[in-house]
Amino acid sequence: MATKSGSLATKSSSILRRSMLYVPGSSKRKILASLNVVADNVTYDLEDSVTAAEKVPARDRVRDHLRSIGVPGYIHRYVPRQIGEIAVRINSVSSPHALNDLINIAPQLALDAVVVPKVEHPADLTFVSNVLRQLVPHRQRLLWDGDGGDGAPQRDPIRLLAIIESARGITNLPAICNATPYLSGLIYAAEDFALDLSLTRTPHLLEQLYARCAIVTNARAAGLPSAIDLVCTSYVEDPEAEARGERTALARLEEECLNGRSLGFNGKQCIHPLQLETVQRFFSPLDSEVEWAARVVIANEKAAAAGHGAWTLDGKMVDAPVVGKARAILDKARKCDIYVQSVLDKWQHQEPELGGGGSDDAQEKEQ
Structure with missing residues (x-):
């Protein structure tokens, strides 16, 4: 192939x-x-x-x-x-x-x-x-x-x-x-x-x-x-x-x-x-897409450190495919000469919204 x-x-x-x-x-x-x-x-x-x-x-x-x-x-x-x-x-x-x-x-x-x-x-x-x-x-x-x-x-x-x-x-x-x-x-x-x-x-x-x-x-x-x-x-x-x-x-x-x-x-x-x-x-990532992707990537690092594989952001579930999409957006933005680091710095304090009823919460309730 x-x-x-x-x-x-x-x-x-x-x-x-x-x-x-x-x-x-x-x-x-x-x-x-x-x-x-x-x-x-x-x-x-x-x-x-x-x-x-x-x-x-x-x-x-x-x-x-x-x-x-x-x-x-x-x-x-x-x-x-x-x-x-x-x-x-x-x-x-x-x-x-x-x-x-x-x-x-x-x-x-x-x-x-x-x-x-x-x-x-x-x-x-x-x-x-x-x-x-x-x-x-x-x-x-x-x-x-x-x-x-x-x-x-x-x-x-x-x-x-x-x-x-x-x-x-x-x-x-x-x-x-x-x-x-x-x-x-x-x-x-x-x-x-x-x-x-x-x-x-x-x-x-x-x-x-x-x-x-x-x-x-x-x-x-x-x-x-x-x-x-x-x-x-x-x-x-x-x-x-x-x-x-x-x-x-x-x-x-x-x-x-x-x-x-x-x-x-x-x-x-x-x-x-x-x-x-x-x-x-x-065909470049929009400013709003880069902002969203930066928030997801930063919050995901904190969620993963807390042991959460799925969490929420702005009331919407975030899991591995969503994180993958966010990383792909940031990678493409860098290729398009968009200064991604400044956006990451802007959202460095972004926190995941935990306890929103995701799969991790369901597993905790079963336990």
Whole structure:
């Protein structure tokens, strides 16, 4: 299975992909401008945003760009610190372009991940994985702690992100998730899925609910770090939208972010830099969540010291799963550069509410 010890998924707990910005490989201006954005992931696109006539020039342009931001050695890069990950979306493996895409981009030191579109079968990912092992064997190792055997520091393996765009892809998710140890996340392509099923995308997205839940559930079951939600197609504000009683582009984006979070997605695709700040903010722990988590963690330490495995806070029971959720929130907050220690200091005197009728109290009464 792809999630056994030594796999990329289990080694990638520090990966943060709240936002994933697509940059057309056919636009030199946008490629250069991408280095100024603040994003967890910047993905240079060789697929949907590139016309057939531009496939080869776009590939060369992206290759040269990656070469320009990489330097000799395995570790150092000229990638701005505010960009967490550099990726390239290749053309689908069924196209005549995928192999040449990989041949050109895989050797570039700046490359962190390959985004594979139109994934419907495990073989789509094993093809990419096998090609990468042939092209860059020094990077594609399951165990990469330490060095490459010759004393040289070794870069992390090139990760894979799979875009699920069809009914067949949804149906084959369990097998897809276990296709390769380099798989690091699933991405949902709403427009393509709607096309495959002859659906009309609606503002409430109910017609997409089954597929989105399947993506999140299978990503979690396989231990993948990322489940990345659909693109919000609204990014240009219409000054007359409110007068017509319609939602603004920002309001639509915020609503989609909240909806995606509620389903379990931990990131969202972006098609314009104007979407990045909102997306990264909504997929970071909220201030209220960090405060609650800090209170739970501090009070739990005191409850445990008193021998209580279950207790209450604000009238609600707290047990091991709740404490686990609180710790996960604080861990993610730290990755998002939220100063958690100040919140912990603020609530250092938080006490658990004991004697609230929890399981421990029931056991004491029986005794």
